[in-house]
Amino acid sequence: xxxxxxxxxxxxxxxxxxxxxxxxxxxxxxxxxxxxxxxxxxxxxxxxxxxxxxxxxxxxxxxxxxxxxxxxxxxxxxxxxxxxxxxxxxxxxxxxxxxxxxxxxxxxxxxxxxxxxxxxxxxxxxxx
Amino acid sequence: xxxxxxxxxxxxxxxxxxxxxxxxxxxxxxxxxxxxxxxxxxxxxxxxxxxxxxxxxxxxxxxxxxxxxxxxxxxxxxxxxxxxxxxxxxxxxxxxxxxxxxxxxxxxxxxxxxxxxxxxxxxxxxxxxxxxxxxxxxxxxxxxxxxxxxxxxxxxxxxxxxxxxxxxxxxxxxxxxxxxxxxxxxxxxxxxxxxxxxxxxxxxxxxxxxxxxxxxxxxxxxxxxxxx
Numbered sequence: 001x002x003x004x005x006x007x008x009x010x011x012x013x014x015x016x017x018x019x020x021x022x023x024x025x026x027x028x029x030x031x032x033x034x035x036x037x038x039x040x041x042x043x044x045x046x047x048x049x050x051x052x053x054x055x056x057x058x059x060x061x062x063x064x065x066x067x068x069x070x071x072x073x074x075x076x077x078x079x080x081x082x083x084x085x086x087x088x089x090x091x092x093x094x095x096x097x098x099x100x101x102x103x104x105x106x107x108x109x110x111x112x113x114x115x116x117x118x119x120x121x122x123x124x125x126x127x128x
Numbered sequence: 129x130x131x132x133x134x135x136x137x138x139x140x141x142x143x144x145x146x147x148x149x150x151x152x153x154x155x156x157x158x159x160x161x162x163x164x165x166x167x168x169x170x171x172x173x174x175x176x177x178x179x180x181x182x183x184x185x186x187x188x189x190x191x192x193x194x195x196x197x198x199x200x201x202x203x204x205x206x207x208x209x210x211x212x213x214x215x216x217x218x219x220x221x222x223x224x225x226x227x228x229x230x231x232x233x234x235x236x237x238x239x240x241x242x243x244x245x246x247x248x249x250x251x252x253x254x255x256x257x258x259x260x261x262x263x264x265x266x267x268x269x270x271x272x273x274x275x276x277x278x279x280x281x282x283x284x285x286x287x288x289x290x291x292x293x294x295x296x297x298x299x300x301x302x303x304x305x306x307x308x309x310x311x312x313x314x315x316x317x318x319x320x321x322x323x324x325x326x327x328x329x330x331x332x333x334x335x336x337x338x339x340x341x342x343x344x345x346x347x348x349x350x351x352x353x354x355x356x
Contacts, residue, residue: 096183100199103179
């Protein structure tokens with residue numbers, strides 16, 4: 001029980017620290033904060049869970065928790081895949097925009113030495 | 129009219145392709161989309177007299193083509209013709225594609241297997257192509273023998289659609305675009321063309337690769353059919 005409480009507190013701590021350093025958007029933070037609180041509550045009142053399990057027709061509290069955890073992680077993984085797809089689409093659009101802008105720039109400033117230089121660079125370091 | 133050539137590390141063949149297109153079709157603009165090449169593709173294309181758009185990193189043929197279509201929309205071009213950078217497409221066939229566009233078609237494919245020239249495949253790759261061709265022919269309401277051809281002409285209404293929504297995933301640029309166009313009621317046609325042996329690079333013929341290709345092609349096809 002002590003382990004579980006410590007674990008919940010650890011999660012809460014990490015989330016709060018990430019939030020404090022602005023490394024995590026609050027839309028995700030809410031989710032993980034809720035998870036942390038849930039773990040702590042469960043650890044403090046282990047009996048309550050068996051009651052809930054019996055109420056919904058699951059044999060033991062442990063299997064109910066495992067089931068919920070799997071569903072929860074699955075949903076999170078799906079959400080993150082979706083999020084990554086969105087981000088990829090956004091970066092694609094931006095890189096297309098960059099290519100168009102660079103074309104326009106080369107058309108307007110054909111003699112610019114910086115651009116001529118940039119032409120022969122590796123694609124990744126175009127910051128000359 | 130705009131000829132778009134998606135190119136990824138094709139420094140050996142790109143200049144030849146650009147020269148040939150400009151010689152065969154003097155009135156068209158050639159846009160080479162350098163898809164994050166690490167070699168001299170962009171420089172060679174520019175020297176050969178093409179417009180060059182350089183993507184900052186590799187997006188695949190679909191991404192390169194969407195950029196081409198966006199450029200076409202902004203530049204007010206009526207028709208976009210796509211040609212591969214490896215030199216396997218002969219620009220001499222482009223006028224035939226354009227004739228079909230002028231006659232009211234929206235998407236014209238330059239098709240191998242359609243009587244002109246020689247091109248053969250075997251095994252899983254052949255089956256994949258057969259299934260794709262069967263399903264997409266049904267969808268388009270016309271016989272399409274070469275659904276994965278990278279030589280195609282696109283009419284203005286379809287250019288506008290593709291500039292906004294162009295499938296960027298594997299095989300999306302060939303298979304899914306056909307499904308998209310067909311399901312939206314655009315007219316698809318094919319013109320038989322001869323393709324040359326690639327001047328550089330090698331086609332993938334290994335059995336394992338071909339099987340993976342078959343599976344991926346089927347996934348793309350099913351997705352294309354159920355997508356909105």
